[in-house]
Amino acid sequence: MPSDAQLLIGKVLQIKDKITAKRHCIPSDLKAEWNTLSAQTACFESEALYNGAVKGQEMNKHIDYSGSVKELSQLVNKLKKLNNKVNVTLVHH
Numbered sequence: 001m002p003s004d005a006q007l008l009i010g011k012v013l014q015i016k017d018k019i020t021a022k023r024h025c026i027p028s029d030l031k032a033e034w035n036t037l038s039a040q041t042a043c044f045e046s047e048a049l050y051n052g053a054v055k056g057q058e059m060n061k062h063i064d065y066s067g068s069v070k071e072l073s074q075l076v077n078k079l080k081k082l083n084n085k086v087n088v089t090l091v092h093h
Helices: 004-021 028-040 047-051 069-092
Strands: none
Touching: 004 028, 004 069, 028 069
16 A cells, blocks of 8 residues: 555656646746746656666665655645646636
């Protein structure tokens, strides 16, 4: 059974993927917010293990996140709000 932190990390990655897919539609006034959130969630990138793999060596994914579950939940909420802002912006244009 996944822990609360694992579920929240999954949500972070899902929302981040949605925003990344439409990154070219992010208005300039939201780019700073996106860059900040992207930097805060960089430690969850799924490609980190792939990019650091060494042939013949076993590897485990290591996440360098030291925040609490509450902070992780707040990060999810910030990403959701940004995603909604980008969706609203897309509808109006």
